[in-house]
Amino acid sequence: MLEAQRVFDSMSMKDKVTYTSLIAGYGMQGRGHWALKLFDEMNMSGIEADHITMVAVLSAFSHSGLVDEGQMIAKMINVYRINPRIEHFSCMVDLFGNAGLLRKAVQIITVMPYRPSHAMLATLVSASRIYGNTTIMDWATKMLEVRPED
Incomplete structure (x- = not known):
């Protein structure tokens, strides 16, 4: 993950795919807070999440035990306009x-x-x-x- 983060940080152009990939990687490692930080950064950068990004985020929460953060089906619909x-x-x-x-x-x-x-x-x-x-x-x-x- 350190190498993946280094490559990500060195990129001049980050997009939905690069953010989603890193979020998924942190999620698989059980580092949900890092995944959430990246997701927030992605949103603040104006990059819109899609259904694949949301699977990566929810999976990261699940692997990290972040129950409160993971209850976001309503937020997916109302904020991100993504049908679950x-x-x-x-x-x-x-x-x-x-x-x-x-x-x-x-x-x-x-x-x-x-x-x-x-x-x-x-x-x-x-x-x-x-x-x-x-x-x-x-x-x-x-x-x-x-x-x-x-």
Whole structure:
């Protein structure tokens, strides 16, 4: 990440792709505050975020445990004028699942305008197992159409 940051800093022209790439890199390293700083810098530079940038930002929050910062679906719609896609909702399920906020993860799944993906439900099953919530684990397992013992 130090080398990536050095290259980024040396660039005379930064765009949505370069910002998004660095945000994603910091996110994968669990450095959500750095990702947020870059996102804020990107916005202040007048570079508009797109749905891919928002996936990188939400993923960074999820990998860093930044639950409060990560609750930005409404902000995506109202501020950035980006309609959330299933990938954004999936990041939210991951964010809440990692934090043990399983009911919030279920709420995301039940109110989103998409059918939940298998990966999204598997994430919820895994988080439910970690946090010992067999009720939600059974619900998500049934949604996956898999027997609980599988």
